[in-house]
């Protein structure tokens with residue numbers, strides 16, 4: 408899944424400068440609000456240059472069992488209590504966060520989700536949700552409208568029932584479409600979140616057609632990563648050639664459709680690890696939602712240190728999702744980098 412936001416991202420130029428991902432990254436300024444530098448390149452929209460938004464897995468329960476789910480760990484987890492969850496929102500607000508994307512598990516299975524959203528609203532924070540949409544009825548959509556939710560990202564792994572349900576289970580496509588339509592009927596900004604893999608790459612343009620036909624505000628494309636259950640789907644990870652074709656096809660398509668068609672950073676563009684960090688269901692901060700690396704426990708960390716910790720280590724966790732496996736052309740990587748490559752290919756970034 409992607410990272411739904413109320414502001415669409417641009418489609419960056421992947422290779423216009425001929426620079427490698429490392430060169431491009433070195434040239435960027437991931438400045439934080441208290442940085443003395445204010446000359447970040449246009450490539451990075453304002454809202455992505457600063458630590459001001461997080462994803463938060465408010466629970467680990469889910470009613471589906473997607474074959475690529477990144478939120479799967481080999482130890483027992485406990486969700487935060489309502490009191491702790493409210494404290495998380497307070498702490499994030501104190502740290503300067505202005506946007507929370509609620510995710511899970513399946514966030515809409517959490518009984519106090521509306522209460523948490525209402526607390527964000529009371530504090531003047533924006534919030535969104537990322538969901539499989541199977542729990543989103545007309546009543547739920549109406550409540551979200553009342554709460555002034557900024558955006559809901561609905562996950563689609565296929566533009567047809569056969570492809571989607573092969574990943575998410577029988578009936579998931581119909582239920583997701585129903586939830587998506589309920590959101591749109593309420594006038595809520597709803598976007599389609601697509602995780603591309605070799606299993607669904609052939610439907611790339613069909614996702615756009617589907618999204619446009621139901622009236623989504625944006626179609627955002629990510630890529631399957633070797634995290635959680637995705638680690639056992641090596642054969643479905645994008646290879647460099649497929650990635651190149653897909654990014655070119657989608658970028659071209661994006662120029663001719665009326666709705667934004669955008670890339671998630673796992674597919675293309677700068678890495679926002681530690682700039683858009685993630686909070687786990689048990690209250691740990693990780694570099695991004697696609698990294699299981701626990702940085703520090705949120706509720707035990709003073710608000711003023713959160714920003715500092717994230718800034719201090721942000722370069723250490725670049726591309727921890729493992730995207731170099733498809734964004735980099737391994738045939739052209741210098742031999743001198745091979746030791747490093749072995750590490751990155753086995754997903755041990757930042758350790």
Ligand code: SF4
Nearest residue numbers: 672678679680695728
């Ligand atoms: S590691 Fe970086 S590029 Fe990968 S999903 Fe996270 S923020 Fe995006």
